[in-house]
Amino acid sequence: MYKYDEYDQQMVDARVAEFSDQVRRRLAGEITEDQFKPLRLMNGLYLQLHAYMLRVAVPYGTMSSKQLRMLGHIARTYDRNYGHFTTRQNIQFNWPKLRDIPKILELLASVEMHAIQTSGNCIRNITTDQFAGAAADEILDPRPVAEILRQWSSLHPEFLYLPRKFKIAMSGATHDRAAIRFHDIGLQATTNAEGEIGWEVWVGGGLGRTPIIGKLINPHVPHEHLLAYLESILRVYNRYGRRDNKYKARIKILVHEEGIDNIRAQVEEEFSHVKGGVLTLPQDELDRIGAYFAAPAFERLNSSAIDVAREKIINPSYGRWLDNNLNAHQRPGYVSVTVSLKPIGGAPGDATSEQMEAIADLAERYSFDELRVSHEQNLVLPHVKIADLPAIYEKLVEIGFAEGNAGLITDMIACPGLDFCALANARSIPIAQELSRKFAAPERQKQIGDLKIKISGCINACGHHHVGHIGILGVEKKGTELYQITVGGDATEQASIGDILGHGFVAEDVPDAIERLVDTYIARRESEAEPFIAAFRRLGKEPFKEALYGNG
Numbered sequence: 001m002y003k004y005d006e007y008d009q010q011m012v013d014a015r016v017a018e019f020s021d022q023v024r025r026r027l028a029g030e031i032t033e034d035q036f037k038p039l040r041l042m043n044g045l046y047l048q049l050h051a052y053m054l055r056v057a058v059p060y061g062t063m064s065s066k067q068l069r070m071l072g073h074i075a076r077t078y079d080r081n082y083g084h085f086t087t088r089q090n091i092q093f094n095w096p097k098l099r100d101i102p103k104i105l106e107l108l109a110s111v112e113m114h115a116i117q118t119s120g121n122c123i124r125n126i127t128t129d130q131f132a133g134a135a136a137d138e139i140l141d142p143r144p145v146a147e148i149l150r151q152w153s154s155l156h157p158e159f160l161y162l163p164r165k166f167k168i169a170m171s172g173a174t175h176d177r178a179a180i181r182f183h184d185i186g187l188q189a190t191t192n193a194e195g196e197i198g199w200e201v202w203v204g205g206g207l208g209r210t211p212i213i214g215k216l217i218n219p220h221v222p223h224e225h226l227l228a229y230l231e232s233i234l235r236v237y238n239r240y241g242r243r244d245n246k247y248k249a250r251i252k253i254l255v256h257e258e259g260i261d262n263i264r265a266q267v268e269e270e271f272s273h274v275k276g277g278v279l280t281l282p283q284d285e286l287d288r289i290g291a292y293f294a295a296p297a298f299e300r301l302n303s304s305a306i307d308v309a310r311e312k313i314i315n316p317s318y319g320r321w322l323d324n325n326l327n328a329h330q331r332p333g334y335v336s337v338t339v340s341l342k343p344i345g346g347a348p349g350d351a352t353s354e355q356m357e358a359i360a361d362l363a364e365r366y367s368f369d370e371l372r373v374s375h376e377q378n379l380v381l382p383h384v385k386i387a388d389l390p391a392i393y394e395k396l397v398e399i400g401f402a403e404g405n406a407g408l409i410t411d412m413i414a415c416p417g418l419d420f421c422a423l424a425n426a427r428s429i430p431i432a433q434e435l436s437r438k439f440a441a442p443e444r445q446k447q448i449g450d451l452k453i454k455i456s457g458c459i460n461a462c463g464h465h466h467v468g469h470i471g472i473l474g475v476e477k478k479g480t481e482l483y484q485i486t487v488g489g490d491a492t493e494q495a496s497i498g499d500i501l502g503h504g505f506v507a508e509d510v511p512d513a514i515e516r517l518v519d520t521y522i523a524r525r526e527s528e529a530e531p532f533i534a535a536f537r538r539l540g541k542e543p544f545k546e547a548l549y550g551n552g
Helices: 006-027 033-041 065-078 098-110 143-153 223-240 251-258 260-274 283-291 308-314 316-324 353-366 386-399 429-438 442-448 507-524 532-539 542-549
Strands: 045-047 052-056 062-064 082-085 091-093 168-171 185-191 197-203 215-222 326-328 334-339 350-352 370-373 379-385 453-456 470-477 480-487
Touching (some): 006 033, 033 045, 052 098, 065 082, 065 091, 065 098, 143 168, 143 223, 143 283, 197 223, 223 251, 223 260, 251 260, 308 316, 316 386, 316 442, 334 386, 350 353, 353 386, 379 386, 442 507, 507 532, 507 542, 532 542
Parallel strands (some): 168 185
Antiparallel strands (some): 052 091, 082 091, 082 350, 185 197, 326 334, 334 379, 370 379, 470 480
């Protein structure tokens, strides 16, 4: 993984010193909260419903055991002994005191971490497939390019104050696990007719108040010109994006109103001026950055299969974990392991200090000192020997993170909701917890199969409810928290936005409503092999609407 050079460290240390002085002035009353707000947002510090919240960047979701241990230490020392992993592959601390923020940032800097550009109208943390560099279906590892984009976008003078926040996601595999079509810019690795690797570029996707699937703006941008092409997109957006209305400020609105052909023409015009210039990526620089992401010292192992059926007889819980939480690896004898942060009845994405430290130990011992954060709020050990799986599972049992539910109905995404967020209209975490308990039975989860539930506490859609196979949106009506249900969303290469089925439900009625949807799917699917999203596309929304509201 990438290591800071002298410039990186100086930049982060200087930012820590600068913000420490700004915090001192705020605590002394020398600046008001209104004056402090833009300063704290540039350093990832929000003022939430009950306290400040600090969002820490995990660039492209990759970190070391040393970094995760530091996050655990910060949670124990300066928060309430836990952190919350987010859909942006970051971590949030919900209860830090303002006076402690400078020390927290100093500790983060000591392990090559920071909170820069995790908030504000800038290019946010660039996300990737959580199995990047390990997945068997990968065309190339996108992380070296993501690192180049991080360096390009960090403190870029033209893009520090965009019309609105800007999000980029990358996928280097044939299967999109990074939701690239729902980002301001989405990048998909591809090859052209000559076999040259480049990037398919999507633009204008997003969720929130106006969910839109991104448009393909260029089917193949060569590696060496990607930076110039992205800068061209950002320049067009910075020039024409609306600053008079924040609800219409995202690039998705610009693309929608101007049309993709018009935007493409302007981007190509801009690109013609910068292509071949200083933004061209020389191969030696690609090689230099790529060297940080060289494959670990894998052992030469025989390809070995796991007798899951036998393990299920001996230890059914372990068998389920093997069934659901492993991903195929590029190297024989290895797999990637998803550590589900979704224990039954737990808050999705939360991990205690002790749990973070234990997972850091596993990464150091069994995964070449490397971890990943997924946008589905789980952690990943990317490079694990099949022979080491029993030992890893035993440790996960000890810390309460051995649930074999990755990709199943209890592996939900949920934002912090009204328990923490000042923007939220309704609670998200209690809904996720009740649904988790409702569908806790392993036999029931297996019967249902691949089904993604995503929950947001407001229209900003931090829980990605629009692209859940079943999405749940919390709204407020006349002082009552209601939950609107959508069906048919999909964040993969078969991107779709869920259909609203009708009026909302009060919190206590949501679990039974979801169960009726599930029962309808099971009763109407063609076979056990037909997943929920395929059945919905075949049947349409009417059977599911009837299940919720009847014929009326």
